[in-house]
Amino acid sequence: MVGGGQLARMTHEAGIPLGIRFKLLSDTPQDSAAQVVSDVVIGDYRDLETLRAFARGCDVITFDHEHVPTEHLRALEADGIPVRPGPDALVHAQDKGVMRAKLDEIGAPSPRHRIVSDPDDVVAFADEVGGFPVILKTVRGGYDGKGVWFVRTPQDAEAPFKAGVPVLAEEKVDFVRELAANIVRSPHGQAVAYPVVESRQVDGVCDTVIAPAPDLSEELAGEAQALALRIAQELGVTGHLAVELFETTDGRILVNELAMRPHNSGHWTQDGAVTSQFANHVRAVLDLPLGDPRPRAKWTVMANVLGGDYPDMYAAYLHCMAHDPQLKIHMYGKDVKHGRKVGHVNTYGDDLGDVLERARHAADYLRGTVTQ
Secondary structure (H helix, E strand, C coil), X not given: CECCCHHHXXXXXXXXXXXXXXXXXXXXXXXXXXXXXXXXXXXXCCCHHHHHHHHCCCCCEXXXXXXXXXXXXXXXXXXXXXXXXXXXXXXXXXXXXXHHHHHHHHCCCCCCEEEECCHHHHHHHHXXXXXXXXXXXECCCCCCCCCEEEECCHHHHCHHHHHCCCEEEEECCCEEEEEEEEEXXXXXXXXXXXXXXXXXXXXXXXXEEEECCXXXXXXXXXXXXXXXXXXXXXXXXXXXXXXXXXXXXXXXXXXXXXXXXXXXXXXCHHHHECXXXXXXXXXXXXXXXXXXXXXXXXXXXXXXXXXXXXXXXXXXXXXXXXXXXXXXXXXCCCXXXXXXXXXXXXXXXXXXXXXXXXXXXXXXXXXXXXXX
């Protein structure tokens, strides 16, 4: 697995019961997954020869991020190394311009958009979609709100062009909430779909995920799952695909982003589904039969633990575990930095209000924003 973050850490954990030998390419020995994987190579994923040396002896290569250069992945494939997802699929998660063009080609519903060349072009685009505000995104490299600008005036449109990379303009969608449809697809075409979830964002970062999405009609949920499965098939995705969606005020769904790896909106599956996203990603990239994606409980809530100022994690564990014996805590072994994702908690049960309150209390206590 290329990338040493928490997604690699949890994917490795899912492979342990199957006896899978897991090799990791990590930036540093301190990375989340490098702390727990026995076979770790420290190196730069942007260097082709480093990737080639790492790949020798591997049966298959997969990723915990989308940042490996597309041309390097093509070189690995030319060397005979199975890459899953492959570069022809992964480029749609790497490049938002390529993604939008392909979604248009297959008729997937999306916000109105186009590549813009300068601030004047942004003004012209805004006129096309009914005026400001509009959303600007760098086509590559953005995540967790980075590389995204909410542009209210022509003057606001100057900053995105300073990086010297192509910029995608999108209409500001009038939406009720954000949803995510998570599916897993294997090389031989088997696919499974998890329940559609509601994803709540704070400052551009995922804060809480509710599975399944409350008050979502069966018709719209089915439409979202079918759309995600169709996108995976059309793009040739192998492994986990997260399709982030807007639910609009007029009852439609629009594709916001794609991620071709385990995803924050699927962390609830560790404790809330028969087979987790991580276990199914492992099965898919090894072309094993996929596991049951159905939920174990009526409601599961995942809440991210963001870095705060809490000095004593052991004391926090004492409180949280005593307060809620059913609570599931997943910490990533990261140094605590303000606003950084350092872990998550999962809660489940029959009463959504209770499950939500338990998840929020635990996440806030671990962060240190509540003390009782």
